[in-house]
Amino acid sequence: MKVRRQCKAEVHFGEEYMKSEKGGAIVIGGSGGLGSAIVRRLAQDWAYLDLTFRRNATAAAGLSEELSDKCSIASHQLDIGDENRLEEVLQAAHKRSGALRTIIFSSGMHIPQVYVSRLQAEEWHEAVQTELMGFIALVRYALPILRETGGSIVNVGSVAPHRFVIGDALSSVPKAGTEALCRAVAKEEGRYGVRVNTVAPGIMRVGIGGQLMETIYSSEIWENSRRNTPLQRFGDGEDIAGAVAFLCSSEAGFITGQTLIADGGLSL
Template sequence: MTKGAAFVVGGTGGLGSAICRRLSTEWDQLAIGYRSSREKALAVAASLPNNSCEALSIACDLSDRTSIETGIRETVEQFGAIGTMVFASGVDIAQPFVSQISEEQWREVIEIELVGLTRIVSTTLPYFRAQGFGNFVTVVSVANYCFPPGDALSSVPKAGMEALGRAIAKEEGRYGIRANMVAPGIIDAGLGADFLTSLYSPEIWEAQRRRIALQRFGSGEDIAEAVAFLASDRAKYMTGQTLIVDGGFSL
């Protein structure tokens, strides 16, 4: 079903670790990208449900092109090829209104998320072209389809990330390369889990839950399942698409 290794950028985060665990059930080789804590990457590797999946902890600092190039090269040297590159990393973002966002805040998020993704893409594409296969799966946000006030700092860079994914799909398909996106809704994992306990009141979150068609917040496993599908050959005729996984929040 799969060729090469799965590489998860941000593999130690709430969503990233769930994605790693899910991918390990289908991929024999997995690179867990981390920025600063190798111990967290090793803990994710120890939690994989498939003991036969060979896991490699890879330092991958999105602000440092050399770190990215070294990490991807080491992964290819270890596993021979990368079959999917999953981007599940991001900045710890507050929820200010547009009028309250400073230029420094914009620059930080755009540099790490949008520009960081361009560094991942430009480094990975030559390997994918040489192999004649490979795909990107990028975790974005449902806020680009149903905007909640206060989410601009997150959603604006992710709109650019979606546009980049569509550009890859259009231009690189001739080389056997796909690119798709997953847009989570309100997820009880990672930064979303922090928001549910620290941002707004329980009454506001309960009102948001009732707004969701399926009447519950999503889990990291819900997002991981969508990522695993798009990364696999089950989605081999899908490219340039955004799969919204929000339980009906955006309806």
């Protein structure tokens, strides 16, 4: 069945793809709450779309089934710490699409809210390895492909480095590192036509943000945060997916090294 669905999509789109963006895109961490919203949005623009999952094969399979009539889609199991597998997945997406044009990094982990003074070395190590070193490895293996295709990277970061919340150092410190790397790569690789940008979500109702709402703090504290947000609401997956879709599209062809904060005005 999977082969028939893929062939059907490829025949339907043909050589011209019938999409606004040429080539393919891949979402690293595309099976999660936020990642899946990004995948659904990109399926509207890209003829070839790949996504990765770490453990939730069921969610990835369901998403692929849902979108199989909109684009040629494939999912891959990936632990971001496995660099050999990471390179293999990127090359597979590049070969399948004929030209991998954009890579979205939406991989993350549940971050405990702990004071810096109480954090242990192993907690720092896990956060840095997943949030920062994973992105560093992705950039290293992505650049040869993106130099060839003149493509882009969109890093899904966080508003945390811009509006620090007590207890959130495990999130803000590594994500500040990914933003800095985006600026460095944008500066160095622009001569090859490679663009790199960050989308920084605020408080989200989906994915890890939604988990935090259920596990820490009281409903009164969350409600106070909502009231202090100028738009008077928390973010949905579609809010971030739209920003990502713009930054990896040809319409953002002159934008690089930037951080687009999508937080409803919370950081003002």
